[in-house]
Amino acid sequence: MTPALEVSGLRRSYGGIPAVDGVSFRVEEGTIVGLLGPNGAGKTTTVSIICGLLPPEAGEVRVSGVALAGDTDPAKRRLGLVPQELALYEELSADDNLRFFGALQCLDGTRLASRIDDVLHLTGLSDRRRDRVKTYSGGMKRRLNLAAGLLHDPDVLLLDEPTTGVDPQSRNAIFESLEALRDAGKAILYTTHYMEEAERLCDRIVIVDHGRVVAEGTAVELGALLPRSTGPELDVEARAAIALLAARGIAVPGLDGGTPRLEEVFLHLTGHALRDER
Amino acid sequence: MKQALAIVVHELKVFLSDRRSVIVGIVTPILLATFFGFLFSGAGKQDTAKIPVLVADADGSAVSRAVVAGLGADPLLAVTPATEAAAREAVRKGKAAAAVLLPKDFGDNSVRAFFGAAKAPEIALLVDPSRATEAGLVRGLLSEKVFREASREAFGGSSGTTVLEESLRNLEADPAPSTPERETLKQLLRDVTRWKESTKAVPDGAGAPARGPGTAVPFTLKEEAVTARRGVTYNSYAHSFAGMGIQFLLFVALDFGIAFLLERQGGLWKRLRAAPLSRSSLLVGKALAGALVGLISVGATFAFGIVVLGIRIQGSIPGFLLLLVAAALMASSFGLLLAALGKTPGATRGLSILAILLLVMLGGGWVPAFVFPEWLRTVTLVLPTRWAIDGLDAVTWRGAGFVSGALPATAVLLGYTALFLTVARLRFRWTDG
Numbered sequence: 001m002t003p004a005l006e007v008s009g010l011r012r013s014y015g016g017i018p019a020v021d022g023v024s025f026r027v028e029e030g031t032i033v034g035l036l037g038p039n040g041a042g043k044t045t046t047v048s049i050i051c052g053l054l055p056p057e058a059g060e061v062r063v064s065g066v067a068l069a070g071d072t073d074p075a076k077r078r079l080g081l082v083p084q085e086l087a088l089y090e091e092l093s094a095d096d097n098l099r100f101f102g103a104l105q106c107l108d109g110t111r112l113a114s115r116i117d118d119v120l121h122l123t124g125l126s127d128r129r130r131d132r133v134k135t136y137s138g139g140m141k142r143r144l145n146l147a148a149g150l151l152h153d154p155d156v157l158l159l160d161e162p163t164t165g166v167d168p169q170s171r172n173a174i175f176e177s178l179e180a181l182r183d184a185g186k187a188i189l190y191t192t193h194y195m196e197e198a199e200r201l202c203d204r205i206v207i208v209d210h211g212r213v214v215a216e217g218t219a220v221e222l223g224a225l226l227p228r229s230t231g232p233e234l235d236v237e238a239r240a241a242i243a244l245l246a247a248r249g250i251a252v253p254g255l256d257g258g259t260p261r262l263e264e265v266f267l268h269l270t271g272h273a274l275r276d277e278r
Numbered sequence: 279m280k281q282a283l284a285i286v287v288h289e290l291k292v293f294l295s296d297r298r299s300v301i302v303g304i305v306t307p308i309l310l311a312t313f314f315g316f317l318f319s320g321a322g323k324q325d326t327a328k329i330p331v332l333v334a335d336a337d338g339s340a341v342s343r344a345v346v347a348g349l350g351a352d353p354l355l356a357v358t359p360a361t362e363a364a365a366r367e368a369v370r371k372g373k374a375a376a377a378v379l380l381p382k383d384f385g386d387n388s389v390r391a392f393f394g395a396a397k398a399p400e401i402a403l404l405v406d407p408s409r410a411t412e413a414g415l416v417r418g419l420l421s422e423k424v425f426r427e428a429s430r431e432a433f434g435g436s437s438g439t440t441v442l443e444e445s446l447r448n449l450e451a452d453p454a455p456s457t458p459e460r461e462t463l464k465q466l467l468r469d470v471t472r473w474k475e476s477t478k479a480v481p482d483g484a485g486a487p488a489r490g491p492g493t494a495v496p497f498t499l500k501e502e503a504v505t506a507r508r509g510v511t512y513n514s515y516a517h518s519f520a521g522m523g524i525q526f527l528l529f530v531a532l533d534f535g536i537a538f539l540l541e542r543q544g545g546l547w548k549r550l551r552a553a554p555l556s557r558s559s560l561l562v563g564k565a566l567a568g569a570l571v572g573l574i575s576v577g578a579t580f581a582f583g584i585v586v587l588g589i590r591i592q593g594s595i596p597g598f599l600l601l602l603v604a605a606a607l608m609a610s611s612f613g614l615l616l617a618a619l620g621k622t623p624g625a626t627r628g629l630s631i632l633a634i635l636l637l638v639m640l641g642g643g644w645v646p647a648f649v650f651p652e653w654l655r656t657v658t659l660v661l662p663t664r665w666a667i668d669g670l671d672a673v674t675w676r677g678a679g680f681v682s683g684a685l686p687a688t689a690v691l692l693g694y695t696a697l698f699l700t701v702a703r704l705r706f707r708w709t710d711g
Contacts, residue, residue, distance in 0.1 A: 051552040054709050072556045081552040087545030089288075091295040096288075103284030104553035132295075148549065 002065040004029045004187030005156045009059035010049055019045040021211035022059070027156065032178065032188040034202035036195075038270050042211040043191045044084070047160050050189070051081045063156055077105055080154030084161045084191075086141050087148065090134040094125055094144050097133060098151055105152035119147035122177050139170025146174060150181070157181065157188045163197065175201060195263040205262070209270045222265045281555050285563025286570060289534070293571045303530045303575035308582045311515065311522035314644070328356035329412045332365040332377040339385025341431045348423035349378070354415065369404045375412040377404040378420055388428040389437050433474065442471055513590065513675055519583040520670035521643030523576040524663055527605055528634045530575050531613030534568040536627055538617040542707075551708070561614060561703055565695075568610030569603070576602055592677035597684025601673060604691035605666040611698035612662075618702040637663045646671075662694040 003026040012020045020042040027033045037043050048054040050061050052068060060067050063078045089097055095116065102112040120126045123143035133141060146162060159178075163171045178201060182188060192198055198205055199219050207215040207222070215222055294300065333349065335342045350357040360368065365377035379402035390396035403420065405413035432438040446467045449460060541547045550560065580602075583589040591598045620626025638644065640654075641663025647655055658664045669687025672678035 048548070051548070053548055053551050071551075072554050074554055076552065076554040079552065081548060083545030083548045085545030085548075087549040089292055089546070092291060096291055100284060100288040101549065101553075103288075104281055104550065104555055106280070106554065108280070145545075 001028070003027060003062075004064055005050070005189065006062040006065075007046070007050060007059070008062075010046060010056050010061070011058035012045055012049060012054060012056050018211045020049065020056075023208060023211065023213055024059075025206045025213060025216060027187040027189050029155075029187050030182055030185045031203040032182050032190055032201050034198035034205040035189055035191045035208065036193075036198055036205055036266060037208040041208045041270070043208060044160060045211075046208070047081075047158050047189070047191060051079050051158055052076055077152055078155045080149040080152065080157045082146050082149035082157065082159045082162050084164060086145050088133050088141060088144060091132060093132055094120065094129045094136075094147075097144065098148060101148045102151050107152055115151050115153065119150045122150070122180070123147045124173055137167075137170075138165055139167045139173075142166045142170055143173060143177075146177065155187060157186055158191075159188065160191045161193065162190075163192070163194065171197075195261070195266060199262050207266060207269055214269050215265075219262055222262065225265060225269070279559070281553075282559045282563035282566065285560070286567040289564065289567030290570060292537075293567075303526060303533075303571065304578045307519075307522040307526035307575065307579045310525075311519040311579060311583065312587065314518035314522065329354055329376070329416060330356050330358070330374045331416055332358050332360040332368055332374045333380070334360055334362040334365045334377065335380045336362070336382045337380050337384040339383075340435060340437075341385030341388055341427050342380045344427040344430070345380065345420075345423045348427065349419065352419055355419065366404055369406050372406055375406050375409045376416040378402075378416075379404065385431065386437055386441075388424065389432045389435070389441050392428055392432040392438075433470065439471075439474060442467055442474070446471070513588055515583050515587040516589045516674040517646055517667075517671055519580055519587075519589060520667045520674065521638065521641075523579045523670070524605060524609070524641065524666050525634065525638040525643050526579065527572045527576050527609035528612060528637065528663075530572045531568050531609040531611075532616060532627070532630050532634060533613075534564065534571070534610065535613035535615075535617035535620070535630070536623045538564060538614070539620055539623045539626060542617075543623075557703065557706070557708060561699065561706075565607070565610045565614055565699060568613050569606040572606035572609050573602060576606065589674060591674055593673035593683050594678070594680035595673075597678075597680040597688075598670070598673045600680075600688050601666065601669045601684050601691070604688040604695070605670075607695045608662050608666070608691040608698070611695045611702065614702040615698040615705075618706040637661055640664070642667050662691055665690040 005027040007026070008024045010020050010023045011018065019040075023042065023046055025033065025035075035043050035046065045054065049056045052071065052073075062068075063075050066075050068075055089100070092100075098116045098119065099112065102108070102115060107115060116129075117126070120129050123146055125140060125143055125147065128136065128140065133144065136144065142162065142165075146159075149157060149159070157178075163174055166174065175197075178188060178190070182203075190198070190202060202219070204216065204218055205222060206213055215225060293303075331349065333346050335346055346357065346359070349355055358374075360377070362379050365374070365379065368374040369377050381399055381401070384399045384401070387396050387399040391398040401420070401424065403413075403417060405416070432441070446464065449464050449467070452460075454460075541550070580589065584591075616626055616630050620630070640658045641647070641661045642650070642658070643663060647658060647664060647668065650658065665687040669684060669691075672683035672687070676683070678684070
């Protein structure tokens with residue numbers, strides 16, 4: 001079956017330094033793939049190439065089997081981008097923002113009005129649609145940012161750290177929206193720094209570092225990459241206590257009864273050294 | 279094209295939603311243009327400030343007093359008597375535009391010099407170098423008064439009679455052999471003496487000594503402002519509104535350029551570029567939106583001038599409208615050029631404001647280009663602002679027609695629009711967002 005998004009052999013460098021160096025992965029319909037990596041690993045460059053902001057030096061991007069070509073390629077409408085920054089006009093209302101973004105995606109008339117209704121409903125902003133965005137809370141702005149990316153009903157959704165600075169309630173609302181979209185058959189590429197988000201949402205995870213894919217698989221498959229703990233033998237009560245903590249989201253590294261957290265895997269694969277943005 | 283139109287509508291909404299932009303774009307040019315227009319209009323001529331001039335009369339003769347009185351009676355001058363030291367200090371401090379120092383024996387010597395009997399006395403005119411125009415006016419008025427009063431004294435005053443008689447006696451007593459020139463001069467002096475005796479002295483005001491008619495400047499000057507048609511008075515607001523209108527068109531365009539740069543720094547740029555939108559559509563949409571907002575600004579500015587200050591389009595109205603559209607397009611594409619060449623909003627704004635002020639100043643927006651030196655008038659023809667302002671002047675108060683007044687400037691402005699858009703399209707960094 002043709003994947004909704006297929007990235008193969010992407011390369012891109014800045015001043016001779018490779019930012020993306022042969023990245024390949026695929027996102028199937030109805031799945032969420034997490035793109036994880038430290039700062040400067042090449043995540044944002046990869047997303048920029050996928051949605052046409054940057055031309056790759058090598059490799060290609062296929063959306064439903066079709067390679068993207070040029071600024072005006074109609075296949076770009078199959079992609080929906082939710083940038084990390086709040087890409088909204090604060091002086092305008094949610095309605096005006098969405099009307100403009102919809103027009104850029106060649107939507108108009110009743111189709112545009114209907115889609116605006118749908119995405120505002122999905123993100124829980126229908127009641128505030130006529131208010132200026134600058135009066136919104138941070139979480140509401142994030143949800144509207146997501147709504148703008150969904151407006152033209154894309155097959156593939158690219159989310160670049162969509163929950164940065166969001167309160168738990170809004171984050172949960174965004175997760176529920178994304179799970180509903182996955183259930184509706186959308187392919188979602190989800191870039192994040194938050195391991196627990198990836199663990200909750202993502203069906204598969206791609207870990208990139210220094211512009212290369214260093215690991216790919218489900219959370220369980222990635223956990224298998226971690227060397228087995230050589231910790232002490234645990235009795236039944238101790239195992240039960242650790243399992244209880246794990247169920248509440250509290251990890252006890254090395255004493256978790258053989259179920260390593262994603263963060264441990266991530267640090268094992270990318271190291272503990274501090275990274276700066278390129 | 280639908281996408282470009284969506285950009286236009288959207289940018290208008292953004293502009294109108296920001297009160298600061300509306301005020302900067304509409305109210306400020308009206309205020310500045312009104313101020314400059316008033317400054318150059320000579321409005322309320324009775325209230326126009328007279329040129330302050332100090333006079334130190336070290337002579338005190340009838341001639342010197344008459345010169346001082348003549349200067350004092352002139353409606354352009356505010357004459358105050360002073361000592362030489364005080365006059366010099368006042369000019370140095372900029373409190374007076376000029377000072378006239380009449381030397382001792384000025385009256386006698388000026389009359390003697392009139393008949394070639396003595397060297398002409400020297401009048402010192404102290405001037406403030408920063409007020410050269412006013413000093414020039416004082417120089418002209420002083421020459422006229424001195425010539426008039428010295429000739430009046432020579433032909434009608436008592437010292438003139440004395441000098442005449444003395445000169446005639448000296449000639450007749452001269453033992454040198456007679457020559458035709460000496461005889462002619464003697465005859466002239468005798469004729470003048472007879473003429474003086476035959477003419478009655480003319481009273482010169484209450485209490486003033488009776489004095490002859492004197493020699494007058496052999497012409498009078500009728501000043502006429504040449505405007506669109508006879509009977510149409512010059513409205514200085516027309517020029518200042520053209521200048522300020524163009525200046526704020528450029529400022530509005532700069533705001534658009536800066537907003538574009540800010541978009542590039544944030545996620546909005548990614549969203550725009552991720553859409554199936556051509557680069558040309560994006561630039562054309564932005565350019566049209568900037569031009570429309572600019573038109574709102576310059577249109578409101580001129581509407582105020584027309585309704586409140588009586589500016590009239592004495593020439594071609596379609597030409598005037600066409601020029602506004604062309605100027606708005608030029609300004610808008612200039613804003614996009616700034617966005618294409620600029621790296622950060624802050625740095626771009628600083629340099630661009632300087633560039634705009636220079637463009638407007640050298641384009642004749644602040645003071646009309648006709649006061650520039652010849653070489654500067656020629657050089658500034660390369661500036662689009664010069665064409666825009668000259669074109670608007672032509673179709674407003676000069677009353678020029680569509681072909682002669684509007685078309686050449688429109689062609690130049692549209693040429694610059696194409697140039698700016700082309701360079702912006704080529705230099706824009708499309709891929710580093």
